[in-house]
Amino acid sequence: MIIVFGSNVLDIFFDRADLPPRDTAVFLESHVEAPGGKGANQAVAAARAGAEVRFFGALGEGGHGRQMYKNLAANGIDVSGIEFIDTPSGLASIFVDKTDGTHRIVVSQGANLKARQESVPDKLLTKDALVLVQGELPLAETEALIARAHQKGCRTVLNLAPVSPISEEALRNLDVIVLNEHEADALGKRLGMETEDKVAFAAALYARFRLTTVVTLGPDGALCCGPDGLITVSPLPIKAVDTVGAGDAFVGFLSAGLDRGLSLGESLRQAAVAGSLACTKTGAQAALPHASEIAPHLSKVTVNEPSSGQTPDRAARPGR
Numbered sequence: 001m002i003i004v005f006g007s008n009v010l011d012i013f014f015d016r017a018d019l020p021p022r023d024t025a026v027f028l029e030s031h032v033e034a035p036g037g038k039g040a041n042q043a044v045a046a047a048r049a050g051a052e053v054r055f056f057g058a059l060g061e062g063g064h065g066r067q068m069y070k071n072l073a074a075n076g077i078d079v080s081g082i083e084f085i086d087t088p089s090g091l092a093s094i095f096v097d098k099t100d101g102t103h104r105i106v107v108s109q110g111a112n113l114k115a116r117q118e119s120v121p122d123k124l125l126t127k128d129a130l131v132l133v134q135g136e137l138p139l140a141e142t143e144a145l146i147a148r149a150h151q152k153g154c155r156t157v158l159n160l161a162p163v164s165p166i167s168e169e170a171l172r173n174l175d176v177i178v179l180n181e182h183e184a185d186a187l188g189k190r191l192g193m194e195t196e197d198k199v200a201f202a203a204a205l206y207a208r209f210r211l212t213t214v215v216t217l218g219p220d221g222a223l224c225c226g227p228d229g230l231i232t233v234s235p236l237p238i239k240a241v242d243t244v245g246a247g248d249a250f251v252g253f254l255s256a257g258l259d260r261g262l263s264l265g266e267s268l269r270q271a272a273v274a275g276s277l278a279c280t281k282t283g284a285q286a287a288l289p290h291a292s293e294i295a296p297h298l299s300k301v302t303v304n305e306p307s308s309g310q311t312p313d314r315a316a317r318p319g320r
Contacts, residue, residue, distance in 0.1 A: 001052045001129050002259050003154075005120060005145050006039010007112045007136035008059055008068045009090035011284070017097035019104070035071040036284050037090060037112070038134040038161055038248060044075045045252020045274065046132070048290045051259050056081040056120050057137070058111040060089035065111065071285075081119055087111045112137055117145035125152035130259045132157045132251070135164045143170040150174075155258065159251045163187055171209045176226075176258070178214045178251050199223055199230060214268070216250055218243075221301075222272055226264060229306040233268045236276035236301050243279050245287040250275035252288070265305045273297045 013032040020026040039057055047053045055077050059065030061084050068089060072079050090110040096103045115137045125131070131149040133142050133156075142158075143166065149156050150173035157176045160166065163186040171177070179187060181198065188195035191208075195201045202213040202225035212226035221235040253274035257267025273294050281287035 001054060001124070002043075002046050002255055003054050003056065003120060003124060003129055003131045003149075004039055004043040004046070005056045005115070005117060005131065005133050005137065005142065006043065007037035007090060007109075007115075007134065008035070008040045008057055008065075008072075009037035009092050009107065009109075009112070009136075010034075010064045010068055011036040011092045011094055013094045013096055015098060016095050017099070019095065033067075034283055034286065035068050036092065037068075038136050038159065040068065040072060041245060041248035041284050041288070042132060042134065042159065042252040042255070043072065043077050044285050045249045045288045046256045046259075047076045047252075048288055049253045049256035049270070049274070049294075050291045051256035052078075054078040054081055054124065056115075056117075058083045058085055058087075058115040060085065060087050060111045062088060064091060065089040083114075083116065083119055085111055085114050087114055109136075115141060117141040117148070120145060120148075122148070122152070125149050125154050127153040130155045130157060130255055132159075132255050134159045135162045135166075139164045139166065143167060146170050146173045157251070157255050157258070159247070160187060161247065163190075165190065168209070171211055174209070174211050176212045176214065176254075177205070178216065178247075178254065180216045180247060181218070184215050199225070203230070212264070214254070216247065216275065222250070222268060224264065224268055228264070231265050231268060231303065231305040233272045233304075234302040236273050236297055238276050238280055240279035242282040242287065244282075245278040245284040246275040248284065249278035249288050253294070265303045269298055269301050269303045270294055272301050 011034045088110045090112045092107045159178045185195045205213045206225045214224045216222045222233045224231040250271045254271035277289040278287045
């Protein structure tokens with residue numbers, strides 16, 4: 001089972017390059033609404049990969065919150081742990097310039113800032129559970145859940161997006177961290193670590209915190225440093241049309257693979273395919289693939305990993 005403690009944000013897209021001038025109004029024919037938020041996106045990705053997913057977070061009592069609640073439930077996710085509070089739900093207004101694809105975004109975190117890690121009951125935090133978190137909820141709550149999960153023997157996965165000033169204690173409590181190149185640079189700078197060579201950075205982060213480190217490299221695939229050494233994953237050859245949902249697809253399928261008992265290398269293979277396929281469609285959740293779409297492409301992705309037994313210090317806990 002995967003426990004996601006994460007954010008929900010309703011994205012509202014406007015086909016308008018700029019905000020209107022002060023004290024004026026612009027009237028558009030329509031707009032597009034789409035559920036988002038990294039927590040929700042990754043929960044949906046994991047569910048589409050076939051995992052049992054339970055979601056914990058906070059939504060407002062209004063229509064937007066109910067809309068996002070129903071969306072998660074429609075994707076087969078257990079939403080009984082979501083708290084409804086008297087605060088507006090997370091909302092993003094996105095102004096899109098279709099001439100060059102650029103955008104301007106105004107985000108209201110809303111109810112996400114009131115999410116409580118105590119909503120995740122201790123009885124779910126078992127050695128058979130995987131706890132998946134991101135960087136969009138209050139850091140103190142996320143770190144407290146990581147600590148609880150670690151103490152209970154859960155596997156813990158963090159996608160540090162967006163980058164937040166996570167403590168070294170929390171890094172030591174984690175099993176797996178997933179970063180893109182920019183997030184790796186930001187975390188490395190905060191920790192006083194060199195990041196130009198991403199392999200060396202990932203190896204150093206593992207050595208310092210015993211933390212399996214995955215760095216996604218966009219069209220160049222991904223790399224991972226953990227107890228068995230370096231694993232590299234080739235990209236799936238595609239023609240990208242929109243990269244918005246790629247990272248969330250990767251993290252969701254990686255977590256689902258680990259939860260299912262697949263090896264780290266095989267979980268990374270499935271994640272790489274999922275992240276690549278998400279780039280072939282527009283949108284975030286709308287672009288997330290299903291497990292049936294992954295299988296035909298697995299043989300097209302190469303995973304290079306050390307020979308079995310190369311590193312004798314594999315810890316008992318998965319991911320370490």
